[in-house]
Amino acid sequence: MNAPAYNFAYLDEQTKRMIRRAILKAIAIPGYQVPFASREMPMPYGWGTGGVQVTAAILGPDDTLKVIDQGSDDTTNAISIRKFFEKTAGVATTTTTSEATVIQTRHRIPEAPLQEHQVLVYQVPIPEPLRFLEPRETETRRMHALAEYGLMHVKLYEDIAHHGHIATSYAYPVKVNARYVMDPSPTPKFDNPKMDDCPALQLFGAGREKRIYAVPPHTTVVSLDFEDHPFERYRHEAPCALCGATDSYLDEVVIDDRGGRMFVCSDTDHCETRRADGHRGVQPEALA
């Protein structure tokens, strides 16, 4: 089953226990950033070292793993991480959302609704939502401890003052369980409402920053906003060119050097499933 040189899922058992303790604490205090002794992984920081460690700690031999990067199952990062666990843990892998028990993601929450037996693991580059407003880590920790979150609204205020609307389109701050303000990693704000009352467990791992945080199943997750400028989802005004979906998050793809472009679902599994069911979009002229 295993490649002989590795322990199951690459990390040694003591390291996995340490990470599991951090995860349990994170689940007990939703949205709170728990420090953990992040390890060197055989990939560079920024490629998902935090997510990989969390996945390694929770993976069992019976799990089925799905890895997505920007919603896609077939980008370099997703394929590498999937192969990594195929090799070191010998677990089954899939690209189908409904078949997976553990889904590691960067940027997206799958379009298909998540279920109770699933765990969504996010790769997080910067866990601290207050980082760019207050550079002192000692101060941001104190602000979390005392729930002083006025500064978060300063950021949204700036958006409205300069752009006329809340222009933050990803890493949009949320309040978890009416207590901690959390950065949902670089997911587009389109996905924010999916985090609220989600039946699946959501775990966040930041490898370089050595932090783990969590949103337990069925926890309230509220996107911050102003009374007169409420939170709004954002999506390109177009149907998917491949499957015709009008409710999924779209990627813009440039297709020639004359300004041609097409919009396609960012969630490749969702798009393929719809096409297999017979849904078709309207392809732009250039591809027809």
Added chain:
Amino acid sequence: MSMMDQPLLMTEGLGKSYGRQLGCRDVSFNLYEGEVLAIVGESGSGKSTLLQLLSTQMAPTAGRVCYRMRDGVTRDLATLGEAERRFLYRTDWGYVHQDPAMGLRMKVSAGANVGERLMAVGWEHYGRIRKSAQSWLERVEIEVGRIDDSPHTYSGGMRQRLQIARNLVTEPRLIFMDEPTGGLDVSVQARLLDLLRNLVAELGLAVVIVTHDLAVARLLSHRIMVMKEGRVIETGLTDQVLDDPREPYTQLLVSSILPA
């Protein structure tokens, strides 16, 4: 006795030593609502240490500071929890730094700088926050059209006025000022002092102002405390102390002002 007759801020035997080095020693005074107290003295006389003790940025090694909270109860500031202290600091108090960059968020617009305290106490209506920011910019004589500009684009005098607006937006009762006119040229200083004097009178603010500039003390303050080597050597009404100084050191200070 009505509430107004009770002091807002009281200190008893306040002192701070840095190991063997003395910061300040045995300072006792009462400050009433609407009263402006100037603390003067040369560099190293302990005025800044005292200001930090009063504003709870530093813990004293002797004595205590008491403050009459908005609910009328006078409390020893050392017994406040950190959350209470920070809340007091950003609602009922203000702190004007000598260097506006210390008191402002230089990376966000002027409007957000003024609005920050409102958002910190739970305002979540953009329109109302902006309106309040606009009216405060007007009151400190900053053109409302500059509301979305960063303080980086402001002159020194404007930054200082912006810092004052940012502090006053929650209608505090007590303001600490550390050399508010330091580093400004004379005409800008005059305008700022004029503005401060009007605001203090209009809002009935209590102010503790630290300065080495006796002219600033004369213009703004009702009472004055002269410090030397960590001790208060003379205290009294500003005019009285400056026109008829008793202590030799105060006489020296007063006589070292260059005639205009």
